[in-house]
Structure formats: C-alpha cells, structure tokens
Amino acid sequence: MSKSLKIASTLQCDLLIIGAGGAGLRCAAEVLEKRPETSVIAITKGSHPQKSHTSTAQGGLAAVDPKDPADKTIYHMFDTWKGSDCTADQGVVRKITEAAWEQILWLETRGMHFSRDHNGKLSKRTFGGHTLNFGESSAYRAVFEADRTGKGIMDTCWGESLKRNISFINQSIATELLFKDNQCIGCLVFKQKTGELVRVLSRATVLATGGSGQVFKVTTNCRQNTGDGLTLILQAGLPIMDPEAVQFHPTGIVGPGILASETLRSVGGILRNKELEPFMERYAPKMKELAPRDLVARAIVSEIREGRGVLNPDHRLEHVWIDLRHLPDVVHEKQIPEVTGFFKKYLNIDPKHELCPVHPSNHYHMGGIPTNASGEILDRSQKVIAGLFAVGECAAASFHGFNRLGTNSILELITMGKFAADRVLDYFNSVSDNLPEAKGHLTLSRFSQYLEAGGDDNIGKIRDALRTLMTDKVSIFRTEAGLLQTMETLKELKDRADKTALSSKSLRMNQELFQHWELDNLLSVSMIIARAALDRRESRGAHYREDFPARKDEFNYHTLVSMTQFGEVEMAKREVDMSIFNEKGEYYEKFGMIERKY
Amino acid sequence: MSQKTGQQVYNLTLKIHRYDPDTHRSWIQEYRLEAGRILRFVDLFRKINEEQDATLAWNSSCEHGQCGTCSVKVNGKSLLACELLVENAVQYFNTTTFNIEPLNIAPVVRDLLVDLEKAYERLDKVRPYIIRPAPALSPGEEYPISPHELEGYVNATRCINCFCCASACISSHRTFLGPHAMLAAIIRVMDPREQEKQERLKILYSDQGVYRCHSSRACSFVCPKQIDVAHFIALAKEGGITRKR
Ligand SMILES: Cc1cc2nc3c(=O)[nH]c(=O)nc-3n(C[C@H](O)[C@H](O)[C@H](O)COP(=O)(O)OP(=O)(O)OC[C@H]3O[C@@H](n4cnc5c(N)ncnc54)[C@H](O)[C@@H]3O)c2cc1C
Ligand code: SF4
Ligand code: SF4
Secondary structure, eight states: GGGGHHHHHHHHEEEEEOOOOOHHHHHHHHHHHHHHTHHHHHOSSSSSSGGSSSGOOOOEEEEETTTTTTTTTTHHHHHHHHHSSSOOOHHHHHHHHHHHHHHHHHHHHTTOOOBBBSSSBBOEOOTTTTETTTEEEEEEEEEHHHHHHHHHHHHHHHHHHHHHOOOOOEEEEEEEEEEETTEEEEEEEETTTEEEEEEEEEEEEOOOOOOOGGSSSSSSSTTTTOOOOHHHHTTOOEEOOOOOEEEEEEEEEEETTOBTTTHHTEEEEEEETTOOOOTHHHTTTTTTTGSSSHHHHHHHHHHHHIOOOOEETTEEEEEEEEEEETTTIIIIIEEEEEEEEHHHHHHOOOOTTTOOEEEEEEEEOOOOBBTTTTTTTEEETTTTEEEEOSSTTTSSSSSSSSSSTTTSHHHHHHHHHHHHHHHHHHHHHHSSSOOOOOOOHHHHHHHHHHOOOOOOOOHHHHHHHHHHHHHHSSSSSOHOOOHHHHHHHHHHHHHHHHHHHOOOOOOOOOOHHHHHHHHHHHHHHHHHHHHHHOOSSSSSTOOBBBBOSSOOOOOEEEEEEEEEEEEEEEEEEEEOOOOHHHTOTTGGGGGGSSSOOO | OOOOSSEEEEEEEEEEEETTTTTTEEEEEEEEEEEEEEEEEEHHHHHHHHHHTOOOOOSSSSSSSSSSEEEETTTTTEEGGGBBBBBHHHHTSSEEEEEEEEOTSOOOEEEEEEHHHHHHHHHHOOSSSSSSBOSSSSSSSSSOOOOOHHTGGGGGGGOOOOOOHHOOOOTTTOOOHHHHHHHHHHHHHHHTTBBOOHHHHHHSSTTSSSGOOOOOOHHHHTTTOOOHHHHHHHHHHHHTSOOOO
C-alpha cells in the first residue's frame, strides 16, 4: 500500500496560509482586500476553518479606545511588559498595542457582533492584569462578543476571506516546508480525505498552526493543537523560541479541561482537598483563593502531590474541589451561570448542592516560532528567512514573553496577521513571479515508515502516556531530576511509537496514520519544552523551577532551541528587546526589570 | 455515587455505522464497553480507538460544544458527541444500547466522518458575511447598534454550524439550503451594517429558501445551542425581519 503514496499533483499560488485559524485568515483577508488578484490557498487540519481553536476564545480582546479619557496605550504596554515577567519584546509590544483599536474597528466594520453599551458603542470589561496608571486600578479595556469573542473573530476573518475568493484545502495537514536557496517556496500537504500528497508552491508562506496544548493531559486546547507548526520549523533546521514558556490555568474542569474562570473564586468559591480542608489558608493566609493564578495552581498541585487529592474514576485524574454550595442562589444564577452550566453539562453536578472537581489546565503556549515585528521568521543568527512568516499562537514575536495576559492573544492574532500581510504585500514586489521547484523528501520517508512498522503498541496509549508524563513532570512544578527523567522517558516513548504498526494501511481518512504523525510532533515539542526548561535554572512567568524559585538577571534572554534529529538539541539565545526602556522617553523607568507583583 | 441513576459503571453496546471508502462497503459494527457515568461519547470513541479498534474514524475539535465538529446521530437524534454523558444518554434514551450514525447532510468520508466541505457549500450560497458594508456614521468610529436592535438577532449569531438542524430537518435534504443557512442570511438582513438587502431577500424567498420550511420545529428541538431556529424562519416568512423594531 505504501507504494501508492506519492506526490499526486502540484498546485501554485501567491500566498499559502498553513492553518486557517484567526491569525492565518486575518492575514489572508488583508492581502485579498489590498490586492484582490492574489491567489491564496489556506490549509486547515480540521474539517473546516470555523472549527479552529480561535472559535473557542471566550473573554475578550484588549485594546485602548482612543476616545476613553482614562485609558492610555502606554498603560497597556506596561501591563503587557509586567505580565510577561520582563521578557516580552518592547518593540512588538508597542506596535501591537498602538494598532489595537484600528484592528477592532476592522472587525466591527466587517460584521463582528460585538456586545454594545446603551449608546450603541462597543461594551468593555475588565480583565486580570489590565490596569490604569501603571497598576493603580482596573482598566475597562477588553471589548467582547458575549462569551464567544473568538468565534466572532473566526467568523469574520473566514467570511472576509470567503468573500474574496480564497481557496481552502480542509482536513489536510502540511507535512513539510519546501525551500530553494534559503527561500521558502511552499509545502507538501497530505489530504486526509483522499489520501493524496499534494505539493503547493507559493511565493510567500505563512505558518499559523496555533498552539500545542495537546502535549498535556489536562488542557483547554482543542484536539488539533499538536504543535505541528513548531515541528515543521524544527524539521527545517530552524529554531523555536522560549518553548518552556507554557501557561496553566489553576482551575480546569475535570473531564473536558475547560476553564472554571477566576470569577468562581472572586465570588467566594473555596478550594478544598480530600479532607475538605480549605487549604489556601496555608499557602496564602491573607489572599487565600484570591492569590495570583500561578500561586493557586501550585497550591492545588501540592495538595495532590501530598496525597490530599481526590481521584475521579471516570477520567482517571486526581483533583481538588471547589466549593460553591454556600453561595446564595442569586450568585449562582446571576454571576456564574456559564461556569455552573459547564459543571452541569460535563459532570452532571449541581454546584449549588455538590462539590465541583478542578485541576490546573494547560492553557497557552507563549513560546513558538521566532519572528520579528512583521511576522518574518528568523533563523538562529536573527536573519530573515525569505518568503516565510509566522503569526498567532504558533509564533513568538514576542508579545507575551513568559506569561500572557488574558485578552492579549486574540489581539495578537488580528494585529500580527495584519502586519504580516503588509510585509507579504511588500515582499511580492521584490520577488519574481516564477515559482522555483523543490521536491521535499521527509514526508514520503516518514509516512512509509509509519505504514511499514510492525509491532503491537497503540498510538492512543502512547499519546496518553506522553501527556500524563508532561502533566506530572513539566507543568506547574519543574525540577532538574524530573526534567532529566522526562527526556529519557520521551526517548522510550519515541522508540515505542516508531515500532507501532497501523491497524489499517489505507491512505484514505486513516486517522491512525495522521495521529501517528501528530504523535511524533507532540514528542518533538515535549522534548524541546523539557530541554529548555532544564537549562533555564530560574523561575520566570509561567516557568516555575522548584529548585530555582526566583527570577535571575543572568537569564534575561529568550531561549532558542533547534532539533533536527529527535533528542539532539542545540541551544542558543536571543536578546530581549528593551527599546522602550533604552530610548529613555516618558515613563521609560516603568519598562526596566521590574517585579511581577500584584 | 451518581445521584441520578445510582450507578457507577455502565455496560454499553454501541452499534456504529461504518463505511470503508476503499471498498465502498457499509456495515454496522457492535462494540461492547464498560464506561463510567460521566464519560462523554467522544471519550467512548477514543476508548474504542485505544482498546478495541484503532480504525474507527470520527471527528472532534474543541470537545466542549463550541465548534460543532463532533455531531452524530445517536438513536436517531442529531447531537454533539462531546456533550452527551453516558449517564444522561442511558436515562434519556432509556437503554444501554446506542445506534450511532454519521449526520446525513453530505457524503460520508469514512465511518462517522462526513464531508463537511460539501455540507458547507450550501451555507456559502447565502454569503455568510457583509456583502456591502454601510459607511461609518462618523469616520474612525464603530457603527452604532443599540442593544435593543442587536437583541433582535443576536441569538441567531450563536450558531456554530454543527449541522444538527440540517440533519433533523425533513426539508433540508432536497433543495432547501438548510435552517442554519437561513439564520446566516437572516442575521445580515437584520444587521444595520449590511446595505445589500435585496440580494439577501432574493435568496431567502427563493425556491431554496424559507418557504421550503414546513414549520415542524425539528431544528429548534435539536439545536445544541438552544437557538429557536424555527422562530427566525417563521419571522422571515411573515416579513418580520425587515420591519423596523
Ligand atoms: C478556552 C479558551 C479561551 C480563550 N480565551 C481567550 C480570550 O478570551 N482572549 C484571548 O486573547 N485569548 C484567548 N484564548 C487563546 C486564543 O484562543 C488562542 O491563542 C488563539 O485562538 C490561537 O489562534 P491561532 O489563529 O493562532 O490558531 P488556531 O485558531 O488554533 O488555528 C490554527 C489552525 O491551524 C490548523 N493547523 C494546525 N496544524 C496544521 C497542519 N499541520 N497543517 C495544516 N493546518 C494546521 C488548524 O486546523 C487551525 O485551522 C483562549 C483559549 C482557550 C483554550
Ligand atoms: S421548522 Fe422548518 S427549517 Fe426547522 S426543521 Fe422544520 S421544516 Fe426544517
Ligand atoms: S442552528 Fe443550532 S443546530 Fe443548527 S447548525 Fe446552528 S448551532 Fe447547529
């Protein structure tokens, strides 16, 4: 059967978008709006672009409204810098925050159904970490579409692309980038429905494959988020930046992993362990449940590690409780109806009368493909790779540094998507119309290997073992011993995966075949996360080393990790851009190495 | 212990409709499995893949009811597999045997997986975006829409294109573009930012449009987002969507 796997056809386009989520399609829509004759192909792994992860973002997107008398862009810059634990790149922070409101208007005028205030203007809400006057009070800075802001962005960017005649290739995976003379000229695509391999040649290629949350057992991320884009880059011999910067949310709902939002704690929800003890009193006697996210997450995991967790038999997961039973009916009904709804729907639990099981949940990958402020991908020596761009969660520009503020991610999608489009349009003027040829060699050998392997392991079981390992050893708490052990175990899992035979050798919609490919990607991403976490012998933002609990100035840099062969890792560094601080303008002192204390 | 049924573990039989595109063979395969009360049907499919049969094909993405990828028919009812808990299914259908089919909205690719690209073609026909945007009332500012005006159609904007309604609608399988496609068109008729009303009304009142609907309300009954789809369609039939509110 594997003999029939060959490159069936070649397609050509001006612009290739790998990953039709919010970021990818914002970029496509801009290019098509400015230059309607552009031929654009967008690939999505899901059954349709609307099924991308962007559709699930709930809360909102941050942008300073120039008409707001109290808020200023400099405050948004400061909050982002502070939130990042002083590891965001200040040039990017400035560029994104300054362009934010214009991009909100882009969405609004193209039909996004933002929630409105009584004057018919966009409503705004507050979000953790967003403040006025450098931390003085909460800022009303997040615009939103009820509890489905991401869906609004996704629908709008998809609609605008559709309107302007984009071509979609759905249910397909980009498996390999193609290069000629250090210039990216497209990729190979495996079409799952037909089992064909197709070569797409393009003048410019934008990677927008989203996050990598499936690396962890409990995650808010959708099933498509297996870090494919990062692996495509590693395969090409290029580096990934700050992979160790992974964000966790303290209270994910056991089962689907979705968020039980902070509101539960702010309205008086109490965290309890197996003995029903309100344990936060021991970790943060003053703030208790209202302590910062990372502290609460560590407290929960400590309880579980010390044997005071509760096992959920169905999902085979240890958790703690959040107790909402004492809250008045009006709070249940008016202030937390959505989250209570989730407990009812996914656990058949009535939070008015029963305890609710929660566990920290992986949420966001700050690290990713290193780019400049226009989304151009950079190599280890900071040189731009011609024709290759990355935007969205798979990219690291770096707007979020080591910790992302809520509502800043979907802002990044629409702004960086636009900036990359501007740069792509410039690039078209400088590059010839003739598309060079390249063959690609990795995909065929990798897929043949999957099809030919013998052995009786199971892809799903290995994936489960990998995700459990990463959750146990590389999430909330990291230690040298744990990370070293993880890297060893990952190698064993990789060996097991290599030897696993497929139950069917069919090429057509053989989900086991592409899940094997995804598993290889998960293994690679896990390996670079573990390795980067090992080398960063300090704690910073979401990266917490139990053996090195403080931030250290000697680590004020971005990690760069390359890995062309599994397990053979090369490390390098990129400087943190502190241009706002270095320019010594107004308020520059706020942009030094400040403490991330709230 | 479950307060609903008093049971912790269920012995289930899933009769899954399968299709092999290589041989064009269709058959029903029976899987027996033990499952905890709060596992969801997507968890059951995964369990089958891991423990019994890695070839069973199905689809999902967000797995918390926001993307509409995992729609299937369980004992005849179109629903999202990520939202169906074992315990609730046993209670609702009053059985531990479940007949599981792909949605009948487009050709099946394999097993439970249908060709959503084909299914979306009908939605694309109603042009789900603003065709001709109204100019801003004051430059550089958002177009004002009062909460009251938005209230008129905001529920229709919650549709996630899961196609459950299209699969339940008896009219949907002929020329009708489908209940959710009607919603997408109705939204932009009611949205003050859309200037191109004529083309929209032409599609809505064409022989592929709202008059195909027999008002059975099956769409509203199955919608996992609890959108009263039939209400919007009825409103369009009586001309209520162009009336100034
Ligand atoms: C529950 C939840 C709530 C959130 N709420 C907020 C919020 O309120 N505010 C905020 O700012 N952020 C929020 N986020 C984060 C935010 O949603 C994501 O970071 C963002 O949507 C990522 O968008 P993207 O365009 O980069 O990627 P995605 O939307 O994930 O799109 C990636 C695309 O790439 C495709 N793809 C992947 N691999 C391949 C491949 N190999 N070949 C081809 N295509 C591929 C996928 O199919 C998909 O189409 C939330 C996240 C979660 C999980
Ligand atoms: S009410 Fe109309 S649109 Fe809805 S299911 Fe019945 S016939 Fe179809
Ligand atoms: S109207 Fe409801 S059932 Fe129909 S596609 Fe939309 S969400 Fe699904």
